[in-house]
Amino acid sequence: MLLRPRQKLFVDRSISALRFHGNTIGVAPTGAGKTIMLSGVAGEILKDSDAKACMLAHRDELTAQNRAKFARVNPEISTSVVDAKEKSWSGRATFAMAPTLARETNLGQIPALDLLVIDEAHHAAADSYRRIIDRVRERNPKAFIYGVTATPNRGDRKGLRPVFSNVADQIRIGELIASGHLVPPRTFVIDVGVQSDLGKVRKTADDFDMTEVAKVMNRTPVTEAVIQHWRDRAGDRQTVVFCADVAHATAVAQAFRQADVPTVLVTGEMPDAARKAALADFADGRARVVVNVAVLTEGWDHPPTSCVVLLRPSSYRSTMVQMVGRGLRTANPQEHPDILKTDCIVLDFGTSTLLHGSLEQDVDLDGRELSGDAPTKTCPSCEAIIPLSSRECPLCGHAFACDDGGDEPQPLGDFVMSEIDLLKRSSFKWCDLFGDDAALVATGFTAWAGVFFLNGRWYAVGGRQGQPTTLVGAGERMVCLAAADDWLNEHESDESAHKTRRWLSQPPTDRQLALLPAEYRQDFGLTRYQASALIAFQFNKAAIRRLVFGADRNALARAA
Incomplete structure (x- = not known):
């Protein structure tokens, strides 16, 4: 690996x-x-x-x-x-x-x-x-x-x-979104008439007083407004909802069910068997919504989840990051063939986004290449040595003031990113097969991967010796590039990555030329590695077409 x-x-x-x-x-x-x-x-x-x-x-x-x-x-x-x-x-x-x-x-x-x-x-x-x-x-x-x-x-x-x-x-998080390893959040801060009251809730030693939050949020008109906004913006998405306390979560789950939305409830008071059964219903798609109280903030992931609803504020950015992070994982089409996930909708009915301003604990989304030792600074509160760009000390929570230039934190949905060039960062050489940036392939010793563009969507395909060709990604270009590159990383080694460097300028072998269509034999600029990528494509073209066209038909059917 x-x-x-x-x-x-x-x-x-x-x-x-x-x-x-x-x-x-x-x-x-x-x-x-x-x-x-x-x-x-x-x-x-x-x-x-x-x-x-x-x-x-x-x-x-x-x-x-x-x-x-x-x-x-x-x-x-x-x-x-x-x-x-x-x-x-x-x-x-x-x-x-x-x-x-x-x-x-x-x-x-x-x-x-x-x-x-x-x-x-x-x-x-x-x-x-x-x-x-x-x-x-x-x-x-x-x-x-x-x-x-x-x-x-x-x-x-x-x-x-x-x-x-x-x-x-x-x-x-911004690095992983820019490199295609997480999907971007699209955040809506929605006031259903409670933001003023939430702003008056006192903080305890650990967080906001959730009993007071529940008094504000656990009201029928508020819950009905929440469900209507959810229907308008994310009604067909699998959704995780975070509530203030058990009574609040119970009422919200019941309201979703009364609105004919299949919904399960998960709380820390439930027996383990009941909690596992509820999560299994959500994982298997029998439930569209899972409502919880501080149970699913850590250690739980269901990649098809593409909507996060915040019905409680959080005094710590880290808690908000944990909650929103439940919806940012990409969905692997091998495990979830019916899911095409390109983003995550975050519906914030509380004040977390207004309070913290940013999903990042530490924002740097300019796509700069990273190398060597991380530049550091010393936290004035605990004297720990931390990364220079930190806005918040990871060890004690000290918050650093913004620069005088007015570098305000980015709202959740307003990431301003330069795309990280994964093709340059990859351990493998990616070949543009036909010069139109619509088919890119890379190879190792025993595996190959490619990304292909069709009807406005990208698809990632991977293959290896003795195994069937597999669809490993679908959706945005960077997500598919990341999935394809990870396929090679999983099935190859440093030695095979170096192969791509050794072969960059060497001419193709006679055996390679014999395997290629006649038009490529006249291409005197063709390298051995490019020939390897073309051969991988030619040998697997039928399987690639079957997977890509099949996935595209499914995507069009879902959109209809």
Whole structure:
């Protein structure tokens, strides 16, 4: 498996910070590939040595997911598990459940570690995590402590500065939107006559007083207006709704059902089985709307979700980022063949957008190429070393003033972006087959990928030896380029990427020319790599046409 160039830069910056400071945290939103990157960091520390690492997560499913992805990135490194069922430190990399490991009997079994990796590292300030970190440092004072999270600022105002002295790198949501790895939000701030009252709601230590918010929002006329606006702007989209409290969520879910909208309710008070059944109904498409209270802000993703409704304000930008992020993932047509997702509609009936102004915790959407060590500055509140462009310290939440030039934060739907040139950033060379930018193909040793334009839409197709050709993306150009490039990254390696560099200027072989149509044999500017891309297209043309034309017919049928 090959990391994206931006992922590789994140890994390189993390390793550099670890070796200089002994600890560091990396910040990356949903869609960046946090597990792949933390696996890359751990693999680099563990390779060519007898070092041991522990990868810490707070839920069983994350432990299993992290272990599986780690094995894809580092197939030569042995792994083991410490959880409620199994407690083995035999692997070079051990994947542990934090609640299990934090128990005193299990803490005593921790061997001397060289690296502790904390997934969802905003949990690192919790007492259970601190017990684990302290024990690791007792066993080996030189152990590296590495964390990765999407939302470092905690609702309880506990900073991460006691654990991490610096931030190695921060990938921004705008970068992933510009590179096609997330869809853009289209935000509507809608006042249904409550903004003035919401502005008077007091803040508690953690957030706005949700009991007071519910008194403002949980009224029949307000809910009816919300449903009407939702019908007008997003009625055919799968939608996640965030409410103030359980009574509010129950009333909103019932109102959607009375409006003949299939709706499920998810709250923290529900039994696990009931909650899983409700989410399964939403995942399978039997429900169009899922209403929740602070349950789906973290660790839940359903990529077809393309509308987020905010019926509560949030005093922390990180909470708003978590909620809106549930709708920004791209939809893989292999998993969701009936979905063509190009954006996410955000309906804000509260005051979060007005309060925070931006979805970004840190906005830089100009598409500049990134390289080398991240330029840094020192937070005046906690003295942590953080990325220079940070508007908010990831470790303590300190907010930096805007520059004198009046650099106001961008509204959610008003991203001003220069398209990141993924073709230049890619590890592979992309060939414009016919000179019209409507068919681009790249190849490796065992896999190939292409993006093709038809009837106003782009489609991404991938293939590999011994496997059927697959539709891997549909929709906007950058989303399809990202999906196709990720297909190659998943199935190829550094060695095959270098092939594209070696072949750039070499002439085609006689065998290649024999496989190409006659007109290409007279093209004396043709290179060996271009010939490889053309051959991949020629050999798979029938399958490409079947997939692209089939997907296009489905898209037209949905639009009709």
